[in-house]
Amino acid sequence: MRHSAPNTMKIPSLVIVAAARTPFSRAGTDLAHLDAVELGRHAVSALLTRTGIDPMLVDETILGCVGQPPEAMNIARVIALRAGLPESKPAMTVHRNCASGLEAITLAHAKMCAGQGEVFVVGGTESMSSMPFYFSRPAVEKFTALSRARDFSGRARAALHFRLADFAPVIGLKLGLTDPVSSLNMGQTAEVLAREFGITREMQDAFAMRSHLRATQANHLLNQEIAPVLGHNVIATDNGIRPDSSLEKLGKLKPLFDTVTGSVTAGNSSQITDGAVALLVATEEAAAAHNWKPLGRLVSYAATGCDPARMGLGPVRALDAALHRSGWKLDDADVFEINEAFAAQVLAVMKCLADPASARRAGLEAPLGELDPAKINACGGAIALGHPVGATGARLVQTALNQLHANDGKRAVISLCVGGGQGMAACLEAL
């Protein structure tokens, strides 16, 4: 498999100057009353407050959002205007499913290369609590016919066509988490990986507990990322973390996606969560010109495709490509953030990176190496913190850089699997 060689041409380097995020909150709880626009506005506003920069300096706003609210089309533009960014600067919303937050950052880099801007506000926002319910297609057609009726008798006739089944809502969230090409939902793809790579229930639960305990220990670091939401109560921490997580508690849960023979449960999957993240990124030159002290540099990134039924393996080839572009080896990284869509999925990825047979199945010519478990998700991951799908990619960047700074690390590698059969990865350097 060919990848492009590391590019030696003089292209702009993207540096991450600052970051801010909302607390991550389980859907239907603390942040359920705020929609994706409010969450995104909060994060961007906190970013501008923390940095004190002149909003006029921002060339464009790019935000990821998977479940865009219908009343806020191009949510990035709505958020940008409401957060006080200038009317005269453009904004766009991006969608690469679970990696949308990272896509926003890499797209900013691509625009920098194209001379389309030097300073960007990027990130992502998601309110999974607010995902709409839909009417079925036949119901929509009947409603349309009803609205077209001119007179009473016409309306009466149109009304008589409705059946009870037409009023049963289709749950948008469920639709969103199902891949149409393979007809499997995300959890089902995790089950595929669990059985094909021999990831047992116990292994998954252990990994899930690890996520919660690491998050609990790293509480202080995580809370520094957060700009508290002030309402009746002050919401200043992620509320999905369970400090008392144990194998016993996790063991009690029933498998969610395959009730008969499955091993993937709600406890060892990522949580459905509301949250938003905003980052200030700039070319290295622009950051220097404005006297900003950046947190880190984006060294390389890659997006790759894979079998939609095994979307969880996406990170394997994406990591290979990103590492190749940066010229790093797997060992060179001090910090790894691999998004915990499912414990089974992360464990399968680790196996594919290390074991030759699995590596070949995942599309690598040769394994990349053994990942030191201590370096992976040291602050916990989406299993404990939650996975607001449009925002997570950006949070991984924020958390990775914070870890490097806290522990004097130099290099970080982040990666996400993407529903629909993709993977995305990036290499970051501390500054």
Added chain:
Amino acid sequence: MNLKQNILIQLKAMKTLLLNCPAIIHDPPHVLEDIIHGHPVPLKHFRLDIDHDGIAWINFDSPKSSANVWNEETLREFNHLLETIEHDTRVKALVLRSAKERIFIAGADIKAIRSMQHVRVNDLIWLGQAVFDRLARLPMPKIAAIHGACMGGGFEVTLACDWRIASDHESTKIGLPETQLGILPAWGGSTRLSRIIGVRKALDLITTGKLLNASAAKHAGLVSHVVAMENLEPLARRLVREKIPSRRLRLENLLAPVIGCLAQRKVLARTRGLYPSITKAVEVVTRAVRGEIESGLLLERNAVAELIQSRDSARLIDLFFKREEANKRSASSGTALPIHDATVIGAGVMGAGIAHTLASRGIRVLMTDVTNDSLARGLERIHGLVSDATRRRLVTQVQARDTLDRISTTHVPVPMNRHHLVIEAATESMELKKKIFADLAVRVSADTILATNTSALSVSDLAKTVPHPERVIGLHFFNPVHRMPLVEIITLPETSPDVLATAVSFVQKLGKTPVVVKDSPGFLVNRILVPYLMEAVRLHESGISVKDIDDAMLEFGMPMGPMRLLDEIGLDVAAHVAKTLASAFPDRFPHTDALDKMVAAGHLGKKTGQGFYRYANGQEIVSTTHTDLPRHESIQTNLALLISQEAMRCLKEGIARNADDIDLAMVLGTGYPPFRGGPITFARDTGIIDY
């Protein structure tokens, strides 16, 4: 046949003869001269265009002025126009509009009225009534297309029209504020308004004098359509072809006497009879709603003739002009720079109030405090203010949302070098303020204006602690911020003219009235108020009941008695300010430790449920005592004298620029009875001090 009816009949006969028009009120003789002899009035203020559809477009555009007002000249010219229209058979409809950018018709020329002899005022009332009545009787559809300020006489002329349509622009404000100037709508407003919107709403509008924006005006029934300014003309064209809305007989108008009685009771409870213009207005509106328009007009004329005799109206008008001037006049030197980004330090009652006011006027505000909890409480306060304003239709949902969007918060230090202005509104502790200012000095840029909202501490001492003290200034807001119009701007000798000019302009853009004062203990308002409050406490200590003291001052015209005010301010706060003043002026201030005793006992006033009064659920539990009038008078004299004396001292010491500023500040900052003009005017009028 009584005298009144006799006169009416004779006058009717004269006018029919002279004006060749049925049933129009007669002008007094000397005014008629010009009209009888047919002197042509060249059009200076109006333009008349009659288009091919037969619509007469009257454009009111007074030369060399940004405003249109009704005075003798403009009324005569308008009358002439009406006469022209009456005799032109082409004309099928009439539209009245203004060419000014932000003003339809601002009302009567109050300045002219103030300087007129009373007899001339009555003539002017006659004239306006006659002309508007002539308009009302034109046999064709008449539309008033309102864009901009439409108040008093400006609105009264539209009541003589069949349609009133308004633009949705933010400068469009409609109302009848005459009672606030000691008179009442006397150009048909008191007669015609109730026939359009009902006597109850008419009484509310006229007695409060409130000005409504376009959507509130439509909601109240004052205008029928609200459209974008550019659409006023096409809408008018459409309406001339539609049927004129018929005035349905309002059931409530039949009950006018009862409604009027209830309204009068409310007014008397509110004003204690101290604002005769309001009680008179209720009387006139209630009686004028039934019967002929002419008898209503007669009631209006008689009422104005009576009200204009008293000094109250003159004082209220003077105050109105003083305030207008303070609201518009820029600082004498220096350049005012606009403020777009500001920080407010402190999310308490004052901090949150100030942050809300700034944000509602388009300024981006960073509100800071030491904990997230205090910030959350501050934000809740702001949310409450905003929902209140939305509910009362003062702002739209979008405006409310925009206001909230402009407010960001932080409890940790962040860069502030882009901020033009920082307003410190933290606790009244010099030590804390010095710390805050020291931190600000490193965080902001050299030309950021550092302002403090302190009510009693020395701005000058604070300025000494930071580099570039010429940018330090006091901006003293009053509680509650969104309602109190006064802001004391406290300057130091070293304050730069640019900073002062910016501060003045900033306060004006907030819609508040600035009064510039020198840094001295208590500044202006508290310096005058606190000794008065302390004297009231001393009177109480000497045996006079709390209720007697408060009642006496309520009868004097204060909105709240001094004992009750102390409870509201908080006895601890008042004691603190009193001590500061006592140490600054040791020879003068009556020392009383009654407050200290009460504070020590935990009675801090309303906030703790007991002060001089007891409170349950925030409501005062009134104790009954019998009132003793002669005693009230002596209390009034005593306390009012004290206020005036201290005000005079401030004048002599040059704390404020002039006597007008002192009067204005006391009226706006403490509710000192406006009809007395202010403490210095009161002293001058009554001679209680050798002025």
